[in-house]
Amino acid sequence: MSGERDIVLREQFSVAGRDFGRAGTVSTTIKSMLKQIGFPPDVIRRVAIATYEAEMNVVVYADRATVTFEVTPAEIVVTLEDQGRGIADIEEAMREGFSTATDEIREMGFGAGMGLPNIKKNSDDLKVTSEVGVGTTVRIKVLAHQ
Amino acid sequence: MKLREVAAILEAAFISGEEQGDMEIVSVCASDLMSDVLAFGAPRVLLLTGLTNVQSIMTADVADVAAVAYVRGKRPENGTVELAKQKGIPVLACDLAMFEACGRMFEGGLLPGSSVEESQ
Structure with a gap:
Protein backbone atom coordinates (compact mmCIF):
# COMPACT_ATOMS: atom_id res chain seq x y z
CA MET A 1 0.00 0.00 0.00
CA SER A 2 1.25 3.46 -0.86
CA GLY A 3 2.30 5.85 1.85
CA GLU A 4 0.34 9.01 2.63
CA ARG A 5 2.91 11.17 0.87
CA ASP A 6 2.25 9.49 -2.47
CA ILE A 7 -1.40 10.51 -2.61
CA VAL A 8 -1.93 13.07 -5.37
CA LEU A 9 -5.71 13.30 -5.02
CA ARG A 10 -8.08 12.42 -2.19
CA GLU A 11 -11.82 13.11 -2.21
CA GLN A 12 -14.73 11.97 -0.09
CA PHE A 13 -18.35 11.55 -1.15
CA SER A 14 -21.58 10.47 0.52
CA VAL A 15 -24.07 7.95 -0.85
CA ALA A 16 -27.60 7.68 0.55
CA GLY A 17 -29.40 4.34 0.69
CA GLU A 53 -21.56 -1.72 -8.85
CA ALA A 54 -20.40 -0.97 -5.29
CA GLU A 55 -22.37 2.28 -5.24
CA MET A 56 -25.50 0.43 -6.43
CA ASN A 57 -25.01 -2.09 -3.64
CA VAL A 58 -25.01 0.76 -1.11
CA VAL A 59 -28.15 2.32 -2.61
CA VAL A 60 -29.94 -1.04 -2.72
CA TYR A 61 -28.87 -2.61 0.57
CA ALA A 62 -27.39 -0.01 2.97
CA ASP A 63 -28.56 3.09 4.82
CA ARG A 64 -25.67 5.32 3.84
CA ALA A 65 -21.98 5.21 2.95
CA THR A 66 -18.86 7.29 2.80
CA VAL A 67 -16.81 6.84 -0.35
CA THR A 68 -13.11 7.69 -0.18
CA PHE A 69 -11.34 8.08 -3.52
CA GLU A 70 -7.53 8.13 -3.49
CA VAL A 71 -5.17 8.42 -6.41
CA THR A 72 -1.44 7.81 -6.34
CA PRO A 73 0.87 7.58 -9.36
CA ALA A 74 0.70 3.78 -9.07
CA GLU A 75 -2.91 3.01 -8.18
CA ILE A 76 -6.47 4.15 -7.69
CA VAL A 77 -8.21 3.10 -4.48
CA VAL A 78 -11.95 3.51 -3.84
CA THR A 79 -13.22 2.58 -0.36
CA LEU A 80 -16.93 2.42 0.40
CA GLU A 81 -17.76 2.20 4.12
CA ASP A 82 -21.47 1.70 4.62
CA GLN A 83 -23.82 1.53 7.56
CA GLY A 84 -26.51 -1.02 7.02
CA ARG A 85 -27.52 -4.62 7.27
CA GLY A 86 -24.10 -6.08 6.39
CA ILE A 87 -23.37 -9.36 4.61
CA ALA A 88 -23.76 -12.63 6.53
CA ASP A 89 -21.68 -14.79 4.18
CA ILE A 90 -19.22 -12.86 2.02
CA GLU A 91 -18.05 -15.97 0.17
CA GLU A 92 -21.61 -16.73 -0.90
CA ALA A 93 -22.22 -13.08 -1.87
CA MET A 94 -19.16 -13.22 -4.15
CA ARG A 95 -20.67 -16.10 -6.13
CA GLU A 96 -22.16 -15.18 -9.53
CA GLY A 97 -25.94 -15.37 -9.43
CA PHE A 98 -26.30 -15.15 -5.65
CA SER A 99 -28.71 -12.35 -4.79
CA THR A 100 -31.08 -11.23 -2.06
CA ALA A 101 -32.55 -8.44 -4.22
CA THR A 102 -36.27 -7.70 -4.38
CA ASP A 103 -38.30 -7.68 -7.60
CA GLU A 104 -38.27 -3.86 -7.47
CA ILE A 105 -34.46 -3.88 -7.72
CA ARG A 106 -34.52 -6.47 -10.50
CA GLU A 107 -36.94 -4.34 -12.49
CA MET A 108 -34.28 -1.61 -12.40
CA GLY A 109 -31.83 -3.93 -14.17
CA PHE A 110 -29.83 -4.88 -11.09
CA GLY A 111 -29.92 -7.55 -8.41
CA ALA A 112 -29.01 -10.53 -10.59
CA GLY A 113 -26.08 -11.47 -8.40
CA MET A 114 -23.40 -9.95 -10.62
CA GLY A 115 -22.43 -6.97 -8.45
CA LEU A 116 -19.60 -8.30 -6.30
CA PRO A 117 -18.30 -10.64 -9.07
CA ASN A 118 -18.22 -7.63 -11.43
CA ILE A 119 -16.34 -5.59 -8.82
CA LYS A 120 -13.81 -8.38 -8.39
CA LYS A 121 -13.37 -8.79 -12.14
CA ASN A 122 -12.58 -5.08 -12.55
CA SER A 123 -10.28 -4.76 -9.52
CA ASP A 124 -6.63 -5.70 -9.14
CA ASP A 125 -7.27 -6.14 -5.44
CA LEU A 126 -10.58 -6.30 -3.59
CA LYS A 127 -11.18 -6.46 0.15
CA VAL A 128 -14.67 -6.91 1.57
CA THR A 129 -15.29 -6.92 5.31
CA SER A 130 -18.70 -6.91 6.95
CA GLU A 131 -20.52 -7.15 10.22
CA VAL A 132 -24.18 -8.10 10.20
CA GLY A 133 -26.38 -5.26 11.44
CA VAL A 134 -23.48 -2.77 11.36
CA GLY A 135 -22.25 -2.42 7.79
CA THR A 136 -19.85 -3.39 5.03
CA THR A 137 -16.55 -1.98 3.81
CA VAL A 138 -15.48 -2.55 0.22
CA ARG A 139 -11.97 -1.52 -0.82
CA ILE A 140 -11.31 -1.54 -4.56
CA LYS A 141 -7.79 -1.14 -5.91
CA VAL A 142 -6.98 -0.72 -9.59
CA LEU A 143 -3.39 -0.38 -10.77
CA ALA A 144 -2.69 2.73 -12.82
CA HIS A 145 -0.61 0.79 -15.34
CA GLN A 146 -2.14 -2.48 -16.50
CA MET B 1 -22.14 1.61 -39.88
CA LYS B 2 -23.15 5.13 -39.02
CA LEU B 3 -25.64 5.70 -36.20
CA ARG B 4 -28.14 7.28 -38.62
CA GLU B 5 -28.02 4.05 -40.71
CA VAL B 6 -28.66 2.07 -37.51
CA ALA B 7 -31.69 4.29 -36.89
CA ALA B 8 -32.99 3.68 -40.44
CA ILE B 9 -32.59 -0.12 -40.16
CA LEU B 10 -34.31 -0.21 -36.77
CA GLU B 11 -36.99 2.27 -38.02
CA ALA B 12 -36.03 4.19 -34.90
CA ALA B 13 -36.49 7.84 -34.04
CA PHE B 14 -33.76 9.93 -32.44
CA ILE B 15 -34.97 11.06 -29.02
CA SER B 16 -31.74 13.01 -28.58
CA GLY B 17 -28.28 13.30 -30.09
CA GLU B 18 -29.31 13.31 -33.76
CA GLU B 19 -26.36 15.63 -34.44
CA GLN B 20 -24.13 12.64 -33.61
CA GLY B 21 -25.68 10.58 -36.43
CA ASP B 22 -22.29 10.22 -38.16
CA MET B 23 -20.92 8.31 -35.16
CA GLU B 24 -19.49 4.95 -36.28
CA ILE B 25 -21.05 1.86 -34.66
CA VAL B 26 -19.34 -1.52 -35.10
CA SER B 27 -20.88 -3.70 -32.42
CA VAL B 28 -24.01 -4.21 -30.37
CA CYS B 29 -24.78 -5.31 -26.81
CA ALA B 30 -28.40 -6.31 -26.10
CA SER B 31 -29.62 -6.68 -22.52
CA ASP B 32 -32.19 -5.50 -20.00
CA LEU B 33 -29.81 -6.41 -17.22
CA MET B 34 -27.43 -3.57 -16.47
CA SER B 35 -24.93 -5.73 -14.57
CA ASP B 36 -24.57 -7.85 -17.72
CA VAL B 37 -23.86 -4.72 -19.76
CA LEU B 38 -21.15 -3.83 -17.23
CA ALA B 39 -19.78 -7.39 -17.17
CA PHE B 40 -19.90 -8.32 -20.84
CA GLY B 41 -20.31 -5.16 -22.90
CA ALA B 42 -17.27 -3.95 -24.79
CA PRO B 43 -16.55 -0.20 -25.03
CA ARG B 44 -18.14 1.86 -27.85
CA VAL B 45 -21.07 -0.50 -28.46
CA LEU B 46 -24.67 0.32 -29.30
CA LEU B 47 -26.82 -0.78 -26.35
CA LEU B 48 -30.20 -2.28 -27.26
CA THR B 49 -32.39 -2.41 -24.16
CA GLY B 50 -35.95 -2.34 -22.88
CA LEU B 51 -34.86 -0.71 -19.63
CA THR B 52 -35.78 2.97 -19.92
CA ASN B 53 -34.90 4.41 -16.51
CA VAL B 54 -32.05 6.76 -15.59
CA GLN B 55 -29.86 3.77 -14.74
CA SER B 56 -29.79 2.73 -18.41
CA ILE B 57 -27.92 5.95 -19.23
CA MET B 58 -25.83 5.90 -16.04
CA THR B 59 -24.75 2.36 -16.95
CA ALA B 60 -24.06 3.40 -20.54
CA ASP B 61 -21.85 6.23 -19.31
CA VAL B 62 -19.93 4.03 -16.88
CA ALA B 63 -19.40 1.25 -19.47
CA ASP B 64 -18.39 3.65 -22.30
CA VAL B 65 -21.44 2.71 -24.41
CA ALA B 66 -21.58 4.85 -27.57
CA ALA B 67 -25.37 5.09 -28.01
CA VAL B 68 -28.57 3.63 -26.55
CA ALA B 69 -31.60 2.35 -28.49
CA TYR B 70 -34.79 1.45 -26.61
CA VAL B 71 -36.80 -1.43 -28.09
CA ARG B 72 -40.37 -2.76 -27.83
CA GLY B 73 -41.93 0.69 -28.26
CA LYS B 74 -40.66 1.84 -24.89
CA ARG B 75 -39.93 5.48 -24.33
CA PRO B 76 -37.45 6.87 -21.79
CA GLU B 77 -38.65 7.82 -18.33
CA ASN B 78 -38.43 11.33 -16.90
CA GLY B 79 -34.88 12.53 -16.46
CA THR B 80 -33.39 9.85 -18.70
CA VAL B 81 -33.08 11.98 -21.85
CA GLU B 82 -31.82 14.95 -19.86
CA LEU B 83 -29.03 12.79 -18.40
CA ALA B 84 -28.21 11.35 -21.85
CA LYS B 85 -27.82 14.87 -23.22
CA GLN B 86 -25.52 15.80 -20.31
CA LYS B 87 -23.40 12.72 -20.96
CA GLY B 88 -23.38 13.17 -24.75
CA ILE B 89 -24.96 9.76 -25.36
CA PRO B 90 -27.41 9.67 -28.32
CA VAL B 91 -30.77 7.99 -27.61
CA LEU B 92 -32.99 6.20 -30.14
CA ALA B 93 -36.34 4.47 -29.72
CA CYS B 94 -37.93 1.84 -31.96
CA ASP B 95 -41.02 -0.36 -31.89
CA LEU B 96 -39.23 -3.61 -32.76
CA ALA B 97 -38.98 -6.51 -30.32
CA MET B 98 -35.49 -7.14 -29.00
CA PHE B 99 -35.16 -10.30 -31.12
CA GLU B 100 -35.95 -8.51 -34.39
CA ALA B 101 -33.81 -5.48 -33.50
CA CYS B 102 -30.85 -7.80 -32.85
CA GLY B 103 -31.56 -9.73 -36.07
CA ARG B 104 -31.58 -6.59 -38.18
CA MET B 105 -28.34 -5.34 -36.62
CA PHE B 106 -26.64 -8.70 -37.20
CA GLU B 107 -27.91 -8.85 -40.77
CA GLY B 108 -26.59 -5.32 -41.25
CA GLY B 109 -23.10 -6.56 -40.45
CA LEU B 110 -22.70 -5.39 -36.87
CA LEU B 111 -20.75 -7.62 -34.49
CA PRO B 112 -21.60 -8.91 -31.03
CA GLY B 113 -20.31 -6.25 -28.63
CA SER B 114 -19.16 -8.64 -25.99
CA SER B 115 -15.89 -8.67 -24.15
CA VAL B 116 -16.50 -12.22 -22.88
CA GLU B 117 -13.78 -13.70 -25.08
CA GLU B 118 -11.28 -11.09 -23.99
CA SER B 119 -12.00 -11.60 -20.33
CA GLN B 120 -11.65 -15.36 -20.30
Whole structure:
Protein backbone atom coordinates (compact mmCIF):
# COMPACT_ATOMS: atom_id res chain seq x y z
CA MET A 1 0.00 0.00 0.00
CA SER A 2 1.25 3.46 -0.86
CA GLY A 3 2.30 5.85 1.85
CA GLU A 4 0.34 9.01 2.63
CA ARG A 5 2.91 11.17 0.87
CA ASP A 6 2.25 9.49 -2.47
CA ILE A 7 -1.40 10.51 -2.61
CA VAL A 8 -1.93 13.07 -5.37
CA LEU A 9 -5.71 13.30 -5.02
CA ARG A 10 -8.08 12.42 -2.19
CA GLU A 11 -11.82 13.11 -2.21
CA GLN A 12 -14.73 11.97 -0.09
CA PHE A 13 -18.35 11.55 -1.15
CA SER A 14 -21.58 10.47 0.52
CA VAL A 15 -24.07 7.95 -0.85
CA ALA A 16 -27.60 7.68 0.55
CA GLY A 17 -29.40 4.34 0.69
CA ARG A 18 -32.59 4.05 -1.44
CA ASP A 19 -31.73 7.26 -3.34
CA PHE A 20 -32.22 5.64 -6.76
CA GLY A 21 -32.48 8.99 -8.55
CA ARG A 22 -28.85 9.81 -7.75
CA ALA A 23 -27.46 6.27 -7.83
CA GLY A 24 -24.29 6.28 -9.91
CA THR A 25 -23.43 9.95 -9.60
CA VAL A 26 -20.38 9.32 -7.38
CA SER A 27 -19.03 6.77 -9.87
CA THR A 28 -19.51 9.07 -12.86
CA THR A 29 -17.90 11.95 -10.93
CA ILE A 30 -14.87 9.75 -10.14
CA LYS A 31 -14.75 8.71 -13.79
CA SER A 32 -14.68 12.37 -14.91
CA MET A 33 -11.88 13.16 -12.43
CA LEU A 34 -9.78 10.24 -13.70
CA LYS A 35 -10.34 11.39 -17.29
CA GLN A 36 -9.14 14.89 -16.38
CA ILE A 37 -6.00 13.45 -14.78
CA GLY A 38 -5.39 11.49 -17.98
CA PHE A 39 -5.44 7.82 -16.97
CA PRO A 40 -5.76 5.25 -19.81
CA PRO A 41 -9.40 4.55 -20.88
CA ASP A 42 -9.29 0.87 -19.83
CA VAL A 43 -8.10 1.80 -16.32
CA ILE A 44 -10.82 4.46 -16.02
CA ARG A 45 -13.48 2.02 -17.24
CA ARG A 46 -12.48 -0.64 -14.71
CA VAL A 47 -12.56 1.85 -11.81
CA ALA A 48 -15.91 3.25 -13.00
CA ILE A 49 -17.56 -0.18 -13.35
CA ALA A 50 -16.28 -1.49 -10.01
CA THR A 51 -17.27 1.72 -8.21
CA TYR A 52 -20.69 1.84 -9.86
CA GLU A 53 -21.56 -1.72 -8.85
CA ALA A 54 -20.40 -0.97 -5.29
CA GLU A 55 -22.37 2.28 -5.24
CA MET A 56 -25.50 0.43 -6.43
CA ASN A 57 -25.01 -2.09 -3.64
CA VAL A 58 -25.01 0.76 -1.11
CA VAL A 59 -28.15 2.32 -2.61
CA VAL A 60 -29.94 -1.04 -2.72
CA TYR A 61 -28.87 -2.61 0.57
CA ALA A 62 -27.39 -0.01 2.97
CA ASP A 63 -28.56 3.09 4.82
CA ARG A 64 -25.67 5.32 3.84
CA ALA A 65 -21.98 5.21 2.95
CA THR A 66 -18.86 7.29 2.80
CA VAL A 67 -16.81 6.84 -0.35
CA THR A 68 -13.11 7.69 -0.18
CA PHE A 69 -11.34 8.08 -3.52
CA GLU A 70 -7.53 8.13 -3.49
CA VAL A 71 -5.17 8.42 -6.41
CA THR A 72 -1.44 7.81 -6.34
CA PRO A 73 0.87 7.58 -9.36
CA ALA A 74 0.70 3.78 -9.07
CA GLU A 75 -2.91 3.01 -8.18
CA ILE A 76 -6.47 4.15 -7.69
CA VAL A 77 -8.21 3.10 -4.48
CA VAL A 78 -11.95 3.51 -3.84
CA THR A 79 -13.22 2.58 -0.36
CA LEU A 80 -16.93 2.42 0.40
CA GLU A 81 -17.76 2.20 4.12
CA ASP A 82 -21.47 1.70 4.62
CA GLN A 83 -23.82 1.53 7.56
CA GLY A 84 -26.51 -1.02 7.02
CA ARG A 85 -27.52 -4.62 7.27
CA GLY A 86 -24.10 -6.08 6.39
CA ILE A 87 -23.37 -9.36 4.61
CA ALA A 88 -23.76 -12.63 6.53
CA ASP A 89 -21.68 -14.79 4.18
CA ILE A 90 -19.22 -12.86 2.02
CA GLU A 91 -18.05 -15.97 0.17
CA GLU A 92 -21.61 -16.73 -0.90
CA ALA A 93 -22.22 -13.08 -1.87
CA MET A 94 -19.16 -13.22 -4.15
CA ARG A 95 -20.67 -16.10 -6.13
CA GLU A 96 -22.16 -15.18 -9.53
CA GLY A 97 -25.94 -15.37 -9.43
CA PHE A 98 -26.30 -15.15 -5.65
CA SER A 99 -28.71 -12.35 -4.79
CA THR A 100 -31.08 -11.23 -2.06
CA ALA A 101 -32.55 -8.44 -4.22
CA THR A 102 -36.27 -7.70 -4.38
CA ASP A 103 -38.30 -7.68 -7.60
CA GLU A 104 -38.27 -3.86 -7.47
CA ILE A 105 -34.46 -3.88 -7.72
CA ARG A 106 -34.52 -6.47 -10.50
CA GLU A 107 -36.94 -4.34 -12.49
CA MET A 108 -34.28 -1.61 -12.40
CA GLY A 109 -31.83 -3.93 -14.17
CA PHE A 110 -29.83 -4.88 -11.09
CA GLY A 111 -29.92 -7.55 -8.41
CA ALA A 112 -29.01 -10.53 -10.59
CA GLY A 113 -26.08 -11.47 -8.40
CA MET A 114 -23.40 -9.95 -10.62
CA GLY A 115 -22.43 -6.97 -8.45
CA LEU A 116 -19.60 -8.30 -6.30
CA PRO A 117 -18.30 -10.64 -9.07
CA ASN A 118 -18.22 -7.63 -11.43
CA ILE A 119 -16.34 -5.59 -8.82
CA LYS A 120 -13.81 -8.38 -8.39
CA LYS A 121 -13.37 -8.79 -12.14
CA ASN A 122 -12.58 -5.08 -12.55
CA SER A 123 -10.28 -4.76 -9.52
CA ASP A 124 -6.63 -5.70 -9.14
CA ASP A 125 -7.27 -6.14 -5.44
CA LEU A 126 -10.58 -6.30 -3.59
CA LYS A 127 -11.18 -6.46 0.15
CA VAL A 128 -14.67 -6.91 1.57
CA THR A 129 -15.29 -6.92 5.31
CA SER A 130 -18.70 -6.91 6.95
CA GLU A 131 -20.52 -7.15 10.22
CA VAL A 132 -24.18 -8.10 10.20
CA GLY A 133 -26.38 -5.26 11.44
CA VAL A 134 -23.48 -2.77 11.36
CA GLY A 135 -22.25 -2.42 7.79
CA THR A 136 -19.85 -3.39 5.03
CA THR A 137 -16.55 -1.98 3.81
CA VAL A 138 -15.48 -2.55 0.22
CA ARG A 139 -11.97 -1.52 -0.82
CA ILE A 140 -11.31 -1.54 -4.56
CA LYS A 141 -7.79 -1.14 -5.91
CA VAL A 142 -6.98 -0.72 -9.59
CA LEU A 143 -3.39 -0.38 -10.77
CA ALA A 144 -2.69 2.73 -12.82
CA HIS A 145 -0.61 0.79 -15.34
CA GLN A 146 -2.14 -2.48 -16.50
CA MET B 1 -22.14 1.61 -39.88
CA LYS B 2 -23.15 5.13 -39.02
CA LEU B 3 -25.64 5.70 -36.20
CA ARG B 4 -28.14 7.28 -38.62
CA GLU B 5 -28.02 4.05 -40.71
CA VAL B 6 -28.66 2.07 -37.51
CA ALA B 7 -31.69 4.29 -36.89
CA ALA B 8 -32.99 3.68 -40.44
CA ILE B 9 -32.59 -0.12 -40.16
CA LEU B 10 -34.31 -0.21 -36.77
CA GLU B 11 -36.99 2.27 -38.02
CA ALA B 12 -36.03 4.19 -34.90
CA ALA B 13 -36.49 7.84 -34.04
CA PHE B 14 -33.76 9.93 -32.44
CA ILE B 15 -34.97 11.06 -29.02
CA SER B 16 -31.74 13.01 -28.58
CA GLY B 17 -28.28 13.30 -30.09
CA GLU B 18 -29.31 13.31 -33.76
CA GLU B 19 -26.36 15.63 -34.44
CA GLN B 20 -24.13 12.64 -33.61
CA GLY B 21 -25.68 10.58 -36.43
CA ASP B 22 -22.29 10.22 -38.16
CA MET B 23 -20.92 8.31 -35.16
CA GLU B 24 -19.49 4.95 -36.28
CA ILE B 25 -21.05 1.86 -34.66
CA VAL B 26 -19.34 -1.52 -35.10
CA SER B 27 -20.88 -3.70 -32.42
CA VAL B 28 -24.01 -4.21 -30.37
CA CYS B 29 -24.78 -5.31 -26.81
CA ALA B 30 -28.40 -6.31 -26.10
CA SER B 31 -29.62 -6.68 -22.52
CA ASP B 32 -32.19 -5.50 -20.00
CA LEU B 33 -29.81 -6.41 -17.22
CA MET B 34 -27.43 -3.57 -16.47
CA SER B 35 -24.93 -5.73 -14.57
CA ASP B 36 -24.57 -7.85 -17.72
CA VAL B 37 -23.86 -4.72 -19.76
CA LEU B 38 -21.15 -3.83 -17.23
CA ALA B 39 -19.78 -7.39 -17.17
CA PHE B 40 -19.90 -8.32 -20.84
CA GLY B 41 -20.31 -5.16 -22.90
CA ALA B 42 -17.27 -3.95 -24.79
CA PRO B 43 -16.55 -0.20 -25.03
CA ARG B 44 -18.14 1.86 -27.85
CA VAL B 45 -21.07 -0.50 -28.46
CA LEU B 46 -24.67 0.32 -29.30
CA LEU B 47 -26.82 -0.78 -26.35
CA LEU B 48 -30.20 -2.28 -27.26
CA THR B 49 -32.39 -2.41 -24.16
CA GLY B 50 -35.95 -2.34 -22.88
CA LEU B 51 -34.86 -0.71 -19.63
CA THR B 52 -35.78 2.97 -19.92
CA ASN B 53 -34.90 4.41 -16.51
CA VAL B 54 -32.05 6.76 -15.59
CA GLN B 55 -29.86 3.77 -14.74
CA SER B 56 -29.79 2.73 -18.41
CA ILE B 57 -27.92 5.95 -19.23
CA MET B 58 -25.83 5.90 -16.04
CA THR B 59 -24.75 2.36 -16.95
CA ALA B 60 -24.06 3.40 -20.54
CA ASP B 61 -21.85 6.23 -19.31
CA VAL B 62 -19.93 4.03 -16.88
CA ALA B 63 -19.40 1.25 -19.47
CA ASP B 64 -18.39 3.65 -22.30
CA VAL B 65 -21.44 2.71 -24.41
CA ALA B 66 -21.58 4.85 -27.57
CA ALA B 67 -25.37 5.09 -28.01
CA VAL B 68 -28.57 3.63 -26.55
CA ALA B 69 -31.60 2.35 -28.49
CA TYR B 70 -34.79 1.45 -26.61
CA VAL B 71 -36.80 -1.43 -28.09
CA ARG B 72 -40.37 -2.76 -27.83
CA GLY B 73 -41.93 0.69 -28.26
CA LYS B 74 -40.66 1.84 -24.89
CA ARG B 75 -39.93 5.48 -24.33
CA PRO B 76 -37.45 6.87 -21.79
CA GLU B 77 -38.65 7.82 -18.33
CA ASN B 78 -38.43 11.33 -16.90
CA GLY B 79 -34.88 12.53 -16.46
CA THR B 80 -33.39 9.85 -18.70
CA VAL B 81 -33.08 11.98 -21.85
CA GLU B 82 -31.82 14.95 -19.86
CA LEU B 83 -29.03 12.79 -18.40
CA ALA B 84 -28.21 11.35 -21.85
CA LYS B 85 -27.82 14.87 -23.22
CA GLN B 86 -25.52 15.80 -20.31
CA LYS B 87 -23.40 12.72 -20.96
CA GLY B 88 -23.38 13.17 -24.75
CA ILE B 89 -24.96 9.76 -25.36
CA PRO B 90 -27.41 9.67 -28.32
CA VAL B 91 -30.77 7.99 -27.61
CA LEU B 92 -32.99 6.20 -30.14
CA ALA B 93 -36.34 4.47 -29.72
CA CYS B 94 -37.93 1.84 -31.96
CA ASP B 95 -41.02 -0.36 -31.89
CA LEU B 96 -39.23 -3.61 -32.76
CA ALA B 97 -38.98 -6.51 -30.32
CA MET B 98 -35.49 -7.14 -29.00
CA PHE B 99 -35.16 -10.30 -31.12
CA GLU B 100 -35.95 -8.51 -34.39
CA ALA B 101 -33.81 -5.48 -33.50
CA CYS B 102 -30.85 -7.80 -32.85
CA GLY B 103 -31.56 -9.73 -36.07
CA ARG B 104 -31.58 -6.59 -38.18
CA MET B 105 -28.34 -5.34 -36.62
CA PHE B 106 -26.64 -8.70 -37.20
CA GLU B 107 -27.91 -8.85 -40.77
CA GLY B 108 -26.59 -5.32 -41.25
CA GLY B 109 -23.10 -6.56 -40.45
CA LEU B 110 -22.70 -5.39 -36.87
CA LEU B 111 -20.75 -7.62 -34.49
CA PRO B 112 -21.60 -8.91 -31.03
CA GLY B 113 -20.31 -6.25 -28.63
CA SER B 114 -19.16 -8.64 -25.99
CA SER B 115 -15.89 -8.67 -24.15
CA VAL B 116 -16.50 -12.22 -22.88
CA GLU B 117 -13.78 -13.70 -25.08
CA GLU B 118 -11.28 -11.09 -23.99
CA SER B 119 -12.00 -11.60 -20.33
CA GLN B 120 -11.65 -15.36 -20.30
